[in-house]
Amino acid sequence: xxxxxxxxxxxxxxxxxxxxxxxxxxxxxxxxxxxxxxxxxxxxxxxxxxxxxxxxxxxxxxxxxxxxxxxxxxxxxxxxxxxxxxx
Amino acid sequence: xxxxxxxxxxxxxxxxxxxxxxxxxxxxxxxxxxxxxxxxxxxxxxxxxxxxxxxxxxxxxxxxxxxxxxxxxxxxxxxxxxxxxxxxxxxxxxxxxxxxxxxxxxxxxxxxxxxxxxxxxxxxxxxxxxxxxxxxxxxxxxxxxxxxxxxxxxxxxxxxxxxx
Numbered sequence: 001x002x003x004x005x006x007x008x009x010x011x012x013x014x015x016x017x018x019x020x021x022x023x024x025x026x027x028x029x030x031x032x033x034x035x036x037x038x039x040x041x042x043x044x045x046x047x048x049x050x051x052x053x054x055x056x057x058x059x060x061x062x063x064x065x066x067x068x069x070x071x072x073x074x075x076x077x078x079x080x081x082x083x084x085x086x087x
Numbered sequence: 088x089x090x091x092x093x094x095x096x097x098x099x100x101x102x103x104x105x106x107x108x109x110x111x112x113x114x115x116x117x118x119x120x121x122x123x124x125x126x127x128x129x130x131x132x133x134x135x136x137x138x139x140x141x142x143x144x145x146x147x148x149x150x151x152x153x154x155x156x157x158x159x160x161x162x163x164x165x166x167x168x169x170x171x172x173x174x175x176x177x178x179x180x181x182x183x184x185x186x187x188x189x190x191x192x193x194x195x196x197x198x199x200x201x202x203x204x205x206x207x208x209x210x211x212x213x214x215x216x217x218x219x220x221x222x223x224x225x226x227x228x229x230x231x232x233x234x235x236x237x238x239x240x241x242x243x244x245x246x247x248x249x250x251x
Binding site: 081 | 095098110118128130139144145177202207208
């Protein structure tokens with residue numbers, strides 16, 4: 001297992017707050033992003049899409065390539081129009 | 088105490104909305120940490136970490152105990168369930184204070200088939216989470232309003248059962 005940095009409680013709150021803002025950003029632009037990234041999964045940091053990929057592995061690599069920690073980045077997927085599922 | 092929820096969409100072309108909680112998940116036994124969001128699913132008892140979130144946590148499935156049951160169906164896909172013990176969930180209340188809840192365990196989902204297909208499946212908080220945390224869910228889809236609220240003065244389930 002790759003060694004990863006410990007996250008302090010203070011960092012945790014900051015990460016959560018940033019994630020909430022990024023989630024709102026995606027909600028506000030959901031229609032546009034779902035059109036541009038249909039079938040893909042995206043990573044968002046500071047209200048900016050930093051990566052888009054077909055697979056989670058690919059996305060994680062793209063996040064790491066930007067020297068960011070995948071655990072702390074907001075992600076969202078946009079299922080293709082013909083995909084519906086029940087949870 | 089109220090915990091605001093977002094009302095979000097999963098499917099681009101459908102006006103289907105779901106109550107969603109932004110949170111962090113800690114798995115101290117595995118030094119696991121993750122910031123994510125979870126769909127509050129009252130049709131599901133157990134809570135589960137989606138494969139895409141497990142991947143981001145960077146904990147190999149081999150680190151978890153082996154599944155004890157056959158695969159379950161979720162989102163049209165089969166998943167093995169690994170169980171991670173000792174879970175800490177943190178989220179923000181309406182006063183933007185951090186709230187923390189400990190769960191004895193959580194399901195860790197491993198897709199039997201392609202992980203690519205599982206990438207759209209979100210992490211889920213089921214009714215066990217509401218029960219253990221002493222929270223009730225308020226959801227008004229028409230007004231697109233949802234929150235969790237701490238249940239006050241409610242005796243534990245064991246007491247209720249005795250009275251019955």
